[in-house]
Amino acid sequence: MAKVIKKFIEGNDACVDGAIAAGARFYAGYPISPSSEIAEGAAREMPKHGGIYIQMEDELSSMNALLGASLAGKKSFTATSGPGFTLMQENLGLGIMSEIPCVLYVVMRSGPATGAATKPAQADIMQARWGTHGDHNIIALSPSSVQDCYDLSLTAFNLAEKYRTPVLFLSDEVIGHLRETCREREFAPEEIFNRVQPAPGTTQEEFRPYDFSGTMPAPMPAVGDRNLLMRTTGSTHDEKGEFGPGPANINKVTHYLTDKIDKNVDDITIVREYKMEDAEVAIISFGCSARSSMSAVDILREKGVKAGLLQLVTIWPMPEKQIREVLQKVSKVVVAEMNLGQLAKEIRSFNDYGCKVLQANRTDGVLITPQQIIDALEEK
Amino acid sequence: MKTEIILSGVGGQGLVSTGEILGQAASIFEHDLYATMAAAYGSETRGTFTKSDVIISDQPIGCPNIDKANIILCLAQVAYDRYVDTLEDDTVVIYDTDSVVKKEGAKGKHIGYPFRSMAIELGNIQTANSIALGVMIKQCGVLHADTCKQAVAARFAGKDKVIELNDKAIDFGMSLE
Amino acid sequence: MKSYKDYMLFNKLPHTWCAGCGDGIILQSIAAVMAEMEIDKHDIALASGIGCFGRVDDYLDINCMHVTHGRALPAATGIALGNPNLTVLCTMGDGDGATIGGNHLIHAARRNINVTAIIANNYNYGQTGGQYSATTPTHSITSTSPYGHVEHNFDLCKLAEAAGATFVARATTYNPVQMRKLIRQGIENKGFSLIECMAACPTHYGRYNKQGDAAAMLKRYNELTVPVEKAKNMTPEELEGKLVTGVLVNNPRPDYYTMYKKIIDEQSAAYEAAQA
DSSP: OOOEEEEEEEHHHHHHHHHHHTTEEEEEEOOOTTTHHHHHHHHHHGGGGTOEEEEOSSHHHHHHHHHHHHHTTOEEEEEEOHHHHHHHHHHHHHHHHHTOOEEEEEEEBSOSTTOSTTSBOOOOHHHHHHSSSSSOOOEEEOOOSHHHHHHHHHHHHHHHHHHTSEEEEEEEHHHHHOEEEEEEEOOOGGGSOOOOOOOTTOOTTTOOSOOOSSSSOOOOOOTTOSSOOOEEESSOBOTTSOBOOOHHHHHHHHHHHHHHHHTTHHHHOOEEEESOTTOSEEEEEOHHHHHHHHHHHHHHHHTTOOEEEEEESEEESOOHHHHHHHHHHOSEEEEEESSSSHHHHHHHHTOOSOOEEEEEEOOSSSOOOHHHHHHHHHOO | OEEEEEEEEEBTSOHHHHHHHHHHIIIIISSSOEEEEEEOOSSOOBTSEEEEEEEEESSOOOOOSOSSOSEEEEOSHHHHHHHGGGOOTTOEEEEETTTOOOOTTOOSEEEEEOHHHHHHHHTOGGGHHHHHHHHHHHHHSSSOHHHHHHHHHHHTTTOHHHHHHHHHHHHHHHHOO | OOOGGGGBOGGGOSOSSOTTOSHHHHHHHHHHHHHHHTOOGGGEEEEEOSSTGGGGGGGBOSEEEEOSTTOHHHHHHHHHHHOTTSEEEEEEEHIIIIIITHHHHHHHHHHTOSOEEEEEEOSEETTTTOEEOTTOOTTOOBTTBTTOOOSOOOOHHHHHHHHTOSEEEEEETTOHHHHHHHHHHHHHSSSOEEEEEEOOOIIIIIHHTTOOSHHHHHHHHHHHEEEHHHHTTSOHHHHTTOEEEEEEEEOOOOOHHHHHHHHHHHHHHHHHHHHO
16 A cells, blocks of 8 residues: 555645655746745755756746756756746747657646736636647646645656656646645556666667657657767757758658557546536536536536536647537536636537537636526527 | 525635635545635725625535625624624624624624734634634534544644644633633 | 777767868867777766757767757756766857856856866857857857957856866867866766867858968967967967966865755755654
């Protein structure tokens, strides 16, 4: 039986505990509300576990330091919020192109610009998906509880390592600062995925830091490996990691980077269903809004309405299959989110079934209420 | 079984700490209870209105923000004024008579004590919240004094004198009618 | 006895640089120093960014991380902290190192990260057609200062010194022997080292400013060079427009990792004791 420690802590603190339990040993970041407790927690906890915390001069450098440390073999993470996330976008792209794993905790706040810096929002769904330029794909998870902040940290690092890519952990101010019961379970070694290493005896001649032939990345030795030299680049490259800007190669790399995630969508996507078995109407939501949605379902059920909730834990890639199943099954869906409909637009793009798709949106920096979601559903 | 408690007052009154003790008692020391605390976050500072929403339940908790509270602790007039007109007949209002004047004809079950004066008499003004905690434990029915004391002991590990004082204050609060 | 050739990828030649470019001389100097020091190539990592000199990793047979414009130093910082046993080099031009990444330069110097930064300064953005950078001298003509440059330029060595770099040196491509010596000293300094390598760009800066061909530009470097020992006895007026070469700062102090490792040792021991 694995060791479990019961705590009553903030979501941001659970992120730090989860990252360290998942094996993270390097943090580089720039403090920003409402994510700063993650930086403070990392500064406090990392050295206890032999890890390093460094506060960089900005988010641009934080991202690159993360990638450098990850290339040197350390599982690495950072934390930020809207404006800092925007600054990270350039080098998030570098991580995607270079195929270097890391985890970015993004604690969403009201925006744009400084916005209402301490108030919650969930309006970075599209920044997460398309913030860095060029065709690419991204993995983003969204926690709805402090327990998620701990447990899904392992999922985030595992996906990053498995697919050799940055993974976004899209939290929000509500979950980041919510204090809640959290059972911190020691992760078993077999639950922790570490990046694949080249087969023993692989020679430098045979070794390729990249493999575009399938939908899984090449093995990734650390810089400093005793036998193999490693080469990564943000420029379009061939499988040896050497500059390769020919048309055929550009096309191949673009397709490979998107396929790597699209073709593994079933392995990556996580959804939760709450009282969906006999549901006639449904709420689709994520993050803090999923909490209010859950309460809304309970209230509706008490009133005799057969309501259910589909919670997207994986936001990107969008769990299209599960969303389509719901759209096909129920007559009405409310998409509950703290933005003006970023998720709703995606949901509508799958609606080939004549389902009525309604929205419950909130953008005033106050957590969306169960009543507001119920009102949206009952709208004629 | 779900109890929703609003802890309200002004910044600097230790409301977050009190909420944490409630949450820790439920989460760590009780069996199979869940707790949430949504504390005000932002530019609230010493002297201005602040509150924390604490929910304790034997089921997973949905929305962590409280719509209708079972118990409201008011340690400042500004906090009491904010809630007094939303009270229902069964809402329990626990307030500090040193700093809050009850509104004539207000709904709800009012329980008022001079927590600060009592705390001074008990030996330390900082135990005022623990006296109020004792009153809340008795009213809410889901928590036990023992588990709250365990949470206090964990929080002030190594500071035996502080633990002893707070334990005494919790017992005192529990003993009030 | 190793040769510089052991550290190079000859199959990648001819290189991308223009005839007469100084970057090749710096490339050979870096490879020669690694050979001279007989460093196992698995123990060397190089981070480079964007620009003419950012392409230097294409020709080196060592661990390489090629990043975005200006961000080579933060990447090198990550590598150096991720594996403190490595010799970490960071190659940049004046665009990467002094302009878009200038902020990273002062902070890496201040933190004393154990990285040797080698900046090829050719006074302009050569790769993209000769636009001005933060080191372009006032009044210079570049493709984006066609009427003369109005800004004051950074003295990179003074900037690094003021920021707290523990080793700072300057060399020109006229004197590769000195360049090798200084790069080696930079690598041997456990902390942040900056070697500014003046590298002529006859294609753009030289042409725009009528400095002649590559040979004329090299000769010009020689004429402008003042060894640091000699410079000590010269007035600021006499040094105006001159290139002071040699070791400008050699002031070691414990590097970031050495300082932080003490905290790791203390905190991890205390944590383990508390767990037991």
